[in-house]
Amino acid sequence: MRVLLHVCCGPCTVYPLEVLRSQGHEVKGYFFNPNIHPFREFKRRIKALVDFSEQKKFKVDIDRNYGLTEYLRQVVFHENQRCALCYDMRLEYIAEQAAAQGFDAFTTTLLYSKYQRHAMIRQKAEALAQKFSVQFLYQDFREGWQQGIDQSIAMDLYRQPYCGCIYSEQERYDKKMRKPKSKLGT
Incomplete structure:
Protein backbone atom coordinates (compact mmCIF):
# COMPACT_ATOMS: atom_id res chain seq x y z
CA MET A 1 0.00 0.00 0.00
CA ARG A 2 0.97 3.62 -0.44
CA VAL A 3 0.78 5.08 3.07
CA LEU A 4 0.91 8.71 4.17
CA LEU A 5 2.50 8.80 7.61
CA HIS A 6 1.76 11.82 9.79
CA VAL A 7 5.03 12.55 11.60
CA CYS A 8 5.29 14.56 14.78
CA CYS A 9 9.11 14.45 14.88
CA GLY A 10 12.13 12.49 13.70
CA PRO A 11 12.65 10.25 16.74
CA CYS A 12 9.02 9.12 16.84
CA THR A 13 9.24 8.22 13.16
CA VAL A 14 12.16 5.79 13.50
CA TYR A 15 10.26 2.69 14.60
CA PRO A 16 6.95 3.20 12.72
CA LEU A 17 8.80 3.77 9.44
CA GLU A 18 10.88 0.65 9.96
CA VAL A 19 7.76 -1.45 10.65
CA LEU A 20 5.75 -0.05 7.74
CA ARG A 21 8.62 -0.57 5.31
CA SER A 22 9.18 -4.12 6.59
CA GLN A 23 5.52 -4.82 5.79
CA GLY A 24 6.16 -3.79 2.20
CA HIS A 25 4.38 -0.43 2.28
CA GLU A 26 5.56 2.55 0.28
CA VAL A 27 5.66 5.30 2.90
CA LYS A 28 5.78 9.06 2.57
CA GLY A 29 5.82 11.37 5.57
CA TYR A 30 3.95 14.55 6.28
CA PHE A 31 4.88 16.94 9.08
CA PHE A 32 1.87 18.98 10.17
CA ASN A 33 1.97 20.03 13.81
CA PRO A 34 0.44 23.42 14.61
CA ASN A 35 0.52 22.58 18.31
CA ILE A 36 4.28 22.84 18.82
CA HIS A 37 5.54 25.61 21.08
CA PRO A 38 7.83 27.56 21.30
CA PHE A 39 8.96 28.51 17.80
CA ARG A 40 12.52 27.33 18.49
CA GLU A 41 11.17 23.89 19.42
CA PHE A 42 9.19 23.83 16.16
CA LYS A 43 12.37 24.58 14.19
CA ARG A 44 14.43 21.99 16.11
CA ARG A 45 11.88 19.27 15.37
CA ILE A 46 11.88 20.13 11.69
CA LYS A 47 15.68 20.00 11.58
CA ALA A 48 15.73 16.61 13.33
CA LEU A 49 13.14 15.30 10.88
CA VAL A 50 15.15 16.55 7.90
CA ASP A 51 18.27 14.88 9.33
CA PHE A 52 16.34 11.64 9.81
CA SER A 53 14.77 11.76 6.35
CA GLU A 54 18.19 12.20 4.74
CA GLN A 55 19.69 9.33 6.73
CA LYS A 56 16.80 6.96 5.93
CA LYS A 57 16.03 8.17 2.40
CA PHE A 58 12.53 8.96 3.57
CA LYS A 59 10.52 11.42 1.54
CA VAL A 60 8.63 13.83 3.76
CA ASP A 61 6.60 16.97 3.13
CA ILE A 62 6.99 19.58 5.83
CA ASP A 63 4.40 22.21 6.61
CA ARG A 64 6.68 24.97 7.89
CA ASN A 65 3.83 27.28 8.89
CA TYR A 66 4.02 27.92 12.59
CA GLY A 67 0.38 27.29 13.43
CA LEU A 68 0.34 28.17 17.11
CA THR A 69 -2.28 30.90 16.73
CA GLU A 70 -4.78 28.55 15.08
CA TYR A 71 -4.02 25.81 17.60
CA LEU A 72 -4.62 28.17 20.53
CA ARG A 73 -7.86 29.42 18.97
CA GLN A 74 -9.07 25.82 19.07
CA VAL A 75 -8.00 24.90 22.60
CA VAL A 76 -8.14 28.02 24.78
CA PHE A 77 -10.98 27.60 27.28
CA HIS A 78 -11.09 23.91 26.30
CA GLU A 79 -7.81 22.85 27.89
CA ASN A 80 -9.28 19.64 29.30
CA GLN A 81 -10.12 18.56 25.73
CA ARG A 82 -6.91 19.86 24.17
CA CYS A 83 -5.55 16.46 23.10
CA ALA A 84 -8.79 15.56 21.34
CA LEU A 85 -8.88 18.93 19.59
CA CYS A 86 -5.23 18.62 18.61
CA TYR A 87 -5.78 15.13 17.20
CA ASP A 88 -8.75 16.49 15.23
CA MET A 89 -6.65 19.27 13.70
CA ARG A 90 -3.72 17.10 12.72
CA LEU A 91 -5.48 13.91 11.70
CA GLU A 92 -8.13 15.63 9.61
CA TYR A 93 -5.46 17.46 7.68
CA ILE A 94 -3.48 14.25 7.09
CA ALA A 95 -6.56 12.23 6.07
CA GLU A 96 -7.53 14.97 3.64
CA GLN A 97 -3.99 15.05 2.20
CA ALA A 98 -3.92 11.26 1.87
CA ALA A 99 -7.18 11.28 -0.08
CA ALA A 100 -6.19 14.26 -2.25
CA GLN A 101 -2.81 12.73 -3.12
CA GLY A 102 -4.21 9.28 -3.91
CA PHE A 103 -2.71 7.34 -1.02
CA ASP A 104 -4.25 4.00 -0.09
CA ALA A 105 -4.05 4.74 3.63
CA PHE A 106 -2.81 7.09 6.32
CA THR A 107 -1.46 6.57 9.81
CA THR A 108 0.44 8.56 12.44
CA THR A 109 3.53 8.40 14.59
CA GLN A 135 -8.17 3.78 4.74
CA PHE A 136 -6.74 4.38 8.21
CA LEU A 137 -3.93 1.93 8.91
CA TYR A 138 -3.95 1.29 12.65
CA GLN A 139 -0.89 -0.22 14.23
CA ASP A 140 0.20 -0.05 17.84
CA PHE A 141 3.84 0.97 17.51
CA ARG A 142 4.41 1.25 21.29
CA GLU A 143 6.07 -2.18 21.39
CA GLY A 144 9.06 -0.55 19.68
CA TRP A 145 9.26 2.36 22.12
CA GLN A 146 12.74 1.58 23.46
CA GLN A 147 14.05 0.42 20.10
CA GLY A 148 13.05 3.74 18.54
CA ILE A 149 14.67 5.66 21.38
CA ASP A 150 17.91 3.69 21.08
CA GLN A 151 18.03 4.14 17.31
CA SER A 152 17.28 7.86 17.47
CA ILE A 153 20.09 8.31 20.00
CA ALA A 154 22.45 6.32 17.78
CA MET A 155 21.45 8.56 14.86
CA ASP A 156 22.18 11.62 17.02
CA LEU A 157 18.68 13.04 16.51
CA TYR A 158 17.34 15.79 18.70
CA ARG A 159 14.88 14.18 21.12
CA GLN A 160 12.30 16.50 22.64
CA PRO A 161 11.21 16.17 26.28
CA TYR A 162 7.46 16.84 25.79
CA CYS A 163 4.70 16.32 23.20
CA GLY A 164 5.03 19.83 21.86
CA CYS A 165 2.14 21.94 23.07
CA ILE A 166 2.44 24.74 25.58
CA TYR A 167 0.38 22.78 28.09
CA SER A 168 2.51 19.64 27.88
CA GLU A 169 5.60 21.78 28.21
CA GLN A 170 4.26 23.09 31.51
CA GLU A 171 3.35 19.56 32.65
CA ARG A 172 6.85 18.37 31.76
CA TYR A 173 8.64 21.01 33.80
CA ASP A 174 6.10 21.82 36.53
CA LYS A 175 6.06 18.80 38.84
CA LYS A 176 2.68 19.78 40.30
CA MET A 177 1.13 19.41 36.84
CA ARG A 178 2.49 15.98 35.85
CA LYS A 179 0.04 13.26 34.97
CA PRO A 180 0.67 9.62 35.82
CA LYS A 181 2.00 7.75 32.74
CA SER A 182 -0.26 4.75 33.14
CA LYS A 183 -3.43 6.78 32.57
CA LEU A 184 -2.20 8.61 29.46
CA GLY A 185 -1.48 5.83 26.98
CA THR A 186 -4.90 4.21 26.74
Missing part, protein backbone atom coordinates in the same frame (compact mmCIF):
# COMPACT_ATOMS: atom_id res chain seq x y z
CA LEU A 110 1.32 9.44 17.50
CA LEU A 111 0.63 5.69 17.76
CA TYR A 112 4.27 5.17 18.76
CA SER A 113 4.01 7.20 21.97
CA LYS A 114 3.13 5.76 25.34
CA TYR A 115 1.86 9.20 26.27
CA GLN A 116 -0.82 9.55 23.59
CA ARG A 117 -4.42 8.36 23.84
CA HIS A 118 -4.46 5.48 21.37
CA ALA A 119 -8.14 4.60 21.60
CA MET A 120 -9.09 8.22 20.94
CA ILE A 121 -6.64 8.53 18.04
CA ARG A 122 -7.95 5.34 16.49
CA GLN A 123 -11.60 6.37 16.85
CA LYS A 124 -11.00 9.80 15.35
CA ALA A 125 -8.84 8.49 12.50
CA GLU A 126 -11.36 5.79 11.57
CA ALA A 127 -14.13 8.41 11.37
CA LEU A 128 -11.90 10.61 9.20
CA ALA A 129 -11.09 7.63 6.98
CA GLN A 130 -14.79 7.28 6.24
CA LYS A 131 -15.22 11.02 5.73
CA PHE A 132 -12.39 11.20 3.17
CA SER A 133 -12.78 7.69 1.69
CA VAL A 134 -9.23 6.64 2.49
Whole structure:
Protein backbone atom coordinates (compact mmCIF):
# COMPACT_ATOMS: atom_id res chain seq x y z
CA MET A 1 0.00 0.00 0.00
CA ARG A 2 0.97 3.62 -0.44
CA VAL A 3 0.78 5.08 3.07
CA LEU A 4 0.91 8.71 4.17
CA LEU A 5 2.50 8.80 7.61
CA HIS A 6 1.76 11.82 9.79
CA VAL A 7 5.03 12.55 11.60
CA CYS A 8 5.29 14.56 14.78
CA CYS A 9 9.11 14.45 14.88
CA GLY A 10 12.13 12.49 13.70
CA PRO A 11 12.65 10.25 16.74
CA CYS A 12 9.02 9.12 16.84
CA THR A 13 9.24 8.22 13.16
CA VAL A 14 12.16 5.79 13.50
CA TYR A 15 10.26 2.69 14.60
CA PRO A 16 6.95 3.20 12.72
CA LEU A 17 8.80 3.77 9.44
CA GLU A 18 10.88 0.65 9.96
CA VAL A 19 7.76 -1.45 10.65
CA LEU A 20 5.75 -0.05 7.74
CA ARG A 21 8.62 -0.57 5.31
CA SER A 22 9.18 -4.12 6.59
CA GLN A 23 5.52 -4.82 5.79
CA GLY A 24 6.16 -3.79 2.20
CA HIS A 25 4.38 -0.43 2.28
CA GLU A 26 5.56 2.55 0.28
CA VAL A 27 5.66 5.30 2.90
CA LYS A 28 5.78 9.06 2.57
CA GLY A 29 5.82 11.37 5.57
CA TYR A 30 3.95 14.55 6.28
CA PHE A 31 4.88 16.94 9.08
CA PHE A 32 1.87 18.98 10.17
CA ASN A 33 1.97 20.03 13.81
CA PRO A 34 0.44 23.42 14.61
CA ASN A 35 0.52 22.58 18.31
CA ILE A 36 4.28 22.84 18.82
CA HIS A 37 5.54 25.61 21.08
CA PRO A 38 7.83 27.56 21.30
CA PHE A 39 8.96 28.51 17.80
CA ARG A 40 12.52 27.33 18.49
CA GLU A 41 11.17 23.89 19.42
CA PHE A 42 9.19 23.83 16.16
CA LYS A 43 12.37 24.58 14.19
CA ARG A 44 14.43 21.99 16.11
CA ARG A 45 11.88 19.27 15.37
CA ILE A 46 11.88 20.13 11.69
CA LYS A 47 15.68 20.00 11.58
CA ALA A 48 15.73 16.61 13.33
CA LEU A 49 13.14 15.30 10.88
CA VAL A 50 15.15 16.55 7.90
CA ASP A 51 18.27 14.88 9.33
CA PHE A 52 16.34 11.64 9.81
CA SER A 53 14.77 11.76 6.35
CA GLU A 54 18.19 12.20 4.74
CA GLN A 55 19.69 9.33 6.73
CA LYS A 56 16.80 6.96 5.93
CA LYS A 57 16.03 8.17 2.40
CA PHE A 58 12.53 8.96 3.57
CA LYS A 59 10.52 11.42 1.54
CA VAL A 60 8.63 13.83 3.76
CA ASP A 61 6.60 16.97 3.13
CA ILE A 62 6.99 19.58 5.83
CA ASP A 63 4.40 22.21 6.61
CA ARG A 64 6.68 24.97 7.89
CA ASN A 65 3.83 27.28 8.89
CA TYR A 66 4.02 27.92 12.59
CA GLY A 67 0.38 27.29 13.43
CA LEU A 68 0.34 28.17 17.11
CA THR A 69 -2.28 30.90 16.73
CA GLU A 70 -4.78 28.55 15.08
CA TYR A 71 -4.02 25.81 17.60
CA LEU A 72 -4.62 28.17 20.53
CA ARG A 73 -7.86 29.42 18.97
CA GLN A 74 -9.07 25.82 19.07
CA VAL A 75 -8.00 24.90 22.60
CA VAL A 76 -8.14 28.02 24.78
CA PHE A 77 -10.98 27.60 27.28
CA HIS A 78 -11.09 23.91 26.30
CA GLU A 79 -7.81 22.85 27.89
CA ASN A 80 -9.28 19.64 29.30
CA GLN A 81 -10.12 18.56 25.73
CA ARG A 82 -6.91 19.86 24.17
CA CYS A 83 -5.55 16.46 23.10
CA ALA A 84 -8.79 15.56 21.34
CA LEU A 85 -8.88 18.93 19.59
CA CYS A 86 -5.23 18.62 18.61
CA TYR A 87 -5.78 15.13 17.20
CA ASP A 88 -8.75 16.49 15.23
CA MET A 89 -6.65 19.27 13.70
CA ARG A 90 -3.72 17.10 12.72
CA LEU A 91 -5.48 13.91 11.70
CA GLU A 92 -8.13 15.63 9.61
CA TYR A 93 -5.46 17.46 7.68
CA ILE A 94 -3.48 14.25 7.09
CA ALA A 95 -6.56 12.23 6.07
CA GLU A 96 -7.53 14.97 3.64
CA GLN A 97 -3.99 15.05 2.20
CA ALA A 98 -3.92 11.26 1.87
CA ALA A 99 -7.18 11.28 -0.08
CA ALA A 100 -6.19 14.26 -2.25
CA GLN A 101 -2.81 12.73 -3.12
CA GLY A 102 -4.21 9.28 -3.91
CA PHE A 103 -2.71 7.34 -1.02
CA ASP A 104 -4.25 4.00 -0.09
CA ALA A 105 -4.05 4.74 3.63
CA PHE A 106 -2.81 7.09 6.32
CA THR A 107 -1.46 6.57 9.81
CA THR A 108 0.44 8.56 12.44
CA THR A 109 3.53 8.40 14.59
CA LEU A 110 1.32 9.44 17.50
CA LEU A 111 0.63 5.69 17.76
CA TYR A 112 4.27 5.17 18.76
CA SER A 113 4.01 7.20 21.97
CA LYS A 114 3.13 5.76 25.34
CA TYR A 115 1.86 9.20 26.27
CA GLN A 116 -0.82 9.55 23.59
CA ARG A 117 -4.42 8.36 23.84
CA HIS A 118 -4.46 5.48 21.37
CA ALA A 119 -8.14 4.60 21.60
CA MET A 120 -9.09 8.22 20.94
CA ILE A 121 -6.64 8.53 18.04
CA ARG A 122 -7.95 5.34 16.49
CA GLN A 123 -11.60 6.37 16.85
CA LYS A 124 -11.00 9.80 15.35
CA ALA A 125 -8.84 8.49 12.50
CA GLU A 126 -11.36 5.79 11.57
CA ALA A 127 -14.13 8.41 11.37
CA LEU A 128 -11.90 10.61 9.20
CA ALA A 129 -11.09 7.63 6.98
CA GLN A 130 -14.79 7.28 6.24
CA LYS A 131 -15.22 11.02 5.73
CA PHE A 132 -12.39 11.20 3.17
CA SER A 133 -12.78 7.69 1.69
CA VAL A 134 -9.23 6.64 2.49
CA GLN A 135 -8.17 3.78 4.74
CA PHE A 136 -6.74 4.38 8.21
CA LEU A 137 -3.93 1.93 8.91
CA TYR A 138 -3.95 1.29 12.65
CA GLN A 139 -0.89 -0.22 14.23
CA ASP A 140 0.20 -0.05 17.84
CA PHE A 141 3.84 0.97 17.51
CA ARG A 142 4.41 1.25 21.29
CA GLU A 143 6.07 -2.18 21.39
CA GLY A 144 9.06 -0.55 19.68
CA TRP A 145 9.26 2.36 22.12
CA GLN A 146 12.74 1.58 23.46
CA GLN A 147 14.05 0.42 20.10
CA GLY A 148 13.05 3.74 18.54
CA ILE A 149 14.67 5.66 21.38
CA ASP A 150 17.91 3.69 21.08
CA GLN A 151 18.03 4.14 17.31
CA SER A 152 17.28 7.86 17.47
CA ILE A 153 20.09 8.31 20.00
CA ALA A 154 22.45 6.32 17.78
CA MET A 155 21.45 8.56 14.86
CA ASP A 156 22.18 11.62 17.02
CA LEU A 157 18.68 13.04 16.51
CA TYR A 158 17.34 15.79 18.70
CA ARG A 159 14.88 14.18 21.12
CA GLN A 160 12.30 16.50 22.64
CA PRO A 161 11.21 16.17 26.28
CA TYR A 162 7.46 16.84 25.79
CA CYS A 163 4.70 16.32 23.20
CA GLY A 164 5.03 19.83 21.86
CA CYS A 165 2.14 21.94 23.07
CA ILE A 166 2.44 24.74 25.58
CA TYR A 167 0.38 22.78 28.09
CA SER A 168 2.51 19.64 27.88
CA GLU A 169 5.60 21.78 28.21
CA GLN A 170 4.26 23.09 31.51
CA GLU A 171 3.35 19.56 32.65
CA ARG A 172 6.85 18.37 31.76
CA TYR A 173 8.64 21.01 33.80
CA ASP A 174 6.10 21.82 36.53
CA LYS A 175 6.06 18.80 38.84
CA LYS A 176 2.68 19.78 40.30
CA MET A 177 1.13 19.41 36.84
CA ARG A 178 2.49 15.98 35.85
CA LYS A 179 0.04 13.26 34.97
CA PRO A 180 0.67 9.62 35.82
CA LYS A 181 2.00 7.75 32.74
CA SER A 182 -0.26 4.75 33.14
CA LYS A 183 -3.43 6.78 32.57
CA LEU A 184 -2.20 8.61 29.46
CA GLY A 185 -1.48 5.83 26.98
CA THR A 186 -4.90 4.21 26.74
